Amino acid sequence: MDQAVPTGNLRRSRFWLYTPFVLLLLLAIAWSVAWFVIRNRTAEALDGWMAAEARAGRDWTCADRTIAGYPFRIEVICNALDLKRGAVTASFGRTEAVAQVYQPRRIITEAAGPLKVTDGTVTVQGSWDLLQASINASPSGLQRLSLTATAPKVTVTGLPAGELTGSGKRLELHVRPNPSRRAELAGDVAASVTEASIPLLDALIGGAEPTNLNADVTVTQADGFKGGTIAEELELWRQAGGRLDILMLSAAKGTRQIETKGELRLDEQHRPAGQLNVAAAGLDGLLGNLTGGRLGGNLLGMLLGQGPRANAAQPNAKPQLASLPPLRLENGFLAMGPFVIPNVKLQPLY
Known part of the structure; x- marks a missing residue:
């Protein structure tokens, strides 16, 4: 039961x-x-x-x-x-x-997109297939900003030298406050563009190959956007003693390659000033064009071109960079070692 x-x-x-x-x-x-x-x-x-x-x-x-x-x-x-x-x-x-x-x-x-930035005189227009950014912040403010863009294109109009255009396969940008240089209001910027097409660079250096660009710089007195025109912002930065410390700036275009380190600022006439240490290969025709074939330019042009000739038997080998005399930007002139490049005069940026 x-x-x-x-x-x-x-x-x-x-x-x-x-x-x-x-x-x-x-x-x-x-x-x-x-x-x-x-x-x-x-x-x-x-x-x-x-x-x-x-x-x-x-x-x-x-x-x-x-x-x-x-x-x-x-x-x-x-x-x-x-x-x-x-x-x-x-x-x-x-x-x-x-x-x-x-x-x-x-x-x-x-x-x-599209992006449009203008101060009434200079206008920057940009487009891309995909643009993403990540922002890491803390209670004290920005810690890091990272940005990537695929197929970026940019056009700058209103510049004294005329229109500037460029495009690339991929852009990466990283920005952060420099933790060891807070008193200088310094910010670190690392940027790269792969397979860039820049007509101005093609005309200057020659060749239509895409260019890979990399930059690692520190900007002092980078205390933010004040809301003026580009000229006003640059002048405020100059008056504050702003400086661009170039830890590494490199460009590779086919067999042509250049690497630069140094420091730049703006002088009282609003022209670039400072000193750069340059190593290059494959740019033998560049200074010859700038100097109109003068002796000093031809000698430096031969030095710039010695890397690719040394690798002629190995066309796929990486060019051997030749260190050049320091490049000085002074009083509107460009000098390399004892040679002042005669056909180059630096113009005010604003």
Whole structure:
């Protein structure tokens, strides 16, 4: 004869059976409430930040702003993003910024083109297939900004020398405050462009091969954008004693290669000034063109070209760079060792 199961035991067994599902439901409800609280606080923080920026003279406009990303992210989307400060305006296409709710100070941004920046005189226009950036911040401010762009194209108009254009396969840019040179308000910049096409460089050096560019520099007195024209910003930087420390600047174009280190600044006439240490290979015709075939230019041109000739038997070998006399930029003139390059006169940048 079967024995009946006690009712109390049955109830307790069912309670423990359903408890995990009840707890999961309560956790989901609590997380949803928390996400909407974070979303509202994000909107309030953005409004407060934009108001503070406006008081500082930087007017941001985020067209048709939406905040999404439930359940684990916060996504801020602007159908268009514009900035105006003083005479300078900048605009992007659709821009999306994403942060994980558990890592709010690391922001991933994706922006669509076109880009347009102008101060009323000089205009920069850019486009790309994909542009992404990551921003790492701390309570004290920016720690690091990294940016990548595929198939970037840029056009600069309004320059005294005329239009400047360029394009490339891939662009990478990394910016951070220099932790050991805070008193100088220094910032480190590392940038590279692969397979760049720059008509001005083609005309200067010769050849239509794509160029690979790499730069590793430190900019002092890099205390931010003040909102003036490009000329006004450069003048403020010059007056503050700003300097460009070139740790490495290199370009490779076919068999032509150049590497540069040194320091640049602007003189009182707004011309580049400073000294560069240069090593090069394959640029034998460059100085000859600049000097009109004069003896000093031809001698230096032969020195610039000795690397590829040494590797003529090994066409795929890396060119051997020849170190050149220091390149000096002084009083509007360009000098290399004892030779002043006669056909080159440095013009004011603004």
